[in-house]
Amino acid sequence: MTDATPLSAIRSDIAKAAGRAGRASSEIELIAVSKTRSAAEIRPLLQQGHRSFGENRVSEAEEKWPGLRADHPDVTLHMIGQLQSNKAAEAAALFDMIHTVDRPSLIKALAKVVAAGERCPPCFCQVNIGEEEQKGGCAIDDIGALLERARAAGLEMIGLMCIPPLEVEPAPYFALLAKLAGEHGLECLSMGMSADYETAVMLGATQVRVGTALFGARGS
Numbered sequence: 001m002t003d004a005t006p007l008s009a010i011r012s013d014i015a016k017a018a019g020r021a022g023r024a025s026s027e028i029e030l031i032a033v034s035k036t037r038s039a040a041e042i043r044p045l046l047q048q049g050h051r052s053f054g055e056n057r058v059s060e061a062e063e064k065w066p067g068l069r070a071d072h073p074d075v076t077l078h079m080i081g082q083l084q085s086n087k088a089a090e091a092a093a094l095f096d097m098i099h100t101v102d103r104p105s106l107i108k109a110l111a112k113v114v115a116a117g118e119r120c121p122p123c124f125c126q127v128n129i130g131e132e133e134q135k136g137g138c139a140i141d142d143i144g145a146l147l148e149r150a151r152a153a154g155l156e157m158i159g160l161m162c163i164p165p166l167e168v169e170p171a172p173y174f175a176l177l178a179k180l181a182g183e184h185g186l187e188c189l190s191m192g193m194s195a196d197y198e199t200a201v202m203l204g205a206t207q208v209r210v211g212t213a214l215f216g217a218r219g220s
């Protein structure tokens with residue numbers, strides 16, 4: 001019997017994986033992916049002191065988070081889902097980091113936010129690391145040009161993000177993302193989900209995005 005919560009168990013797994021890789025666990029941010037979860041499901045994590053959360057839809061986040069943030073103003077909110085250009089300004093106002101900058105049209109929309117003197121959070125470039133046809137993310141060969149375009153527009157680009165192909169060993173994809181971040185001089189790596197966050201931490205993740213392992217299976 002143990003009174004460990006999923007949160008404390010995952011934090012401890014992250015610390016162990018970091019230790020094996022010779023890293024400090026303070027280098028790794030655990031993002032609790034709260035998409036589809038109600039405020040009532042999120043509050044216990046806030047009560048346990050957790051402050052970093054991820055959502056994949058702007059409208060859902062706008063419904064849930066202003067209320068939760070009223071009680072916990074120090075929450076950090078991450079946009080981890082595909083972002084439509086027409087929602088870019090709303091996302092920039094609501095989120096503290098955007099993980100899914102992957103194309104010129106979205107950069108253009110965020111550039112308008114910057115040009116208007118509005119708040120625009122630090123961004124990751126999402127990379128289609130498995131070069132999958134149906135997947136979001138920019139092509140590996142386009143990372144350099146996209147970063148250049150984003151920076152020219154005044155965006156703060158801090159790292160790379162990926163979702164590796166399903167049902168294959170993710171380690172080679174995480175290693176590749178880490179190598180690409182190094183080549184482009186980027187510090188942050190958003191990679192690793194419920195099934196593979198320890199592997200991601202071993203390979204250099206600075207942000208892991210964990211939903212199911214924290215909250216249980218999502219309903220359909």
Ligand SMILES: *Cc1c(COP(=O)(O)O)cnc(C)c1O
Pocket residue numbers: 033035056080081163193194195209210211212213
């Ligand atoms: C849903 C989601 C996650 C979390 O996935 P789990 O397998 O539930 O941990 C992480 N990243 C992104 C981009 C997601 O959409």
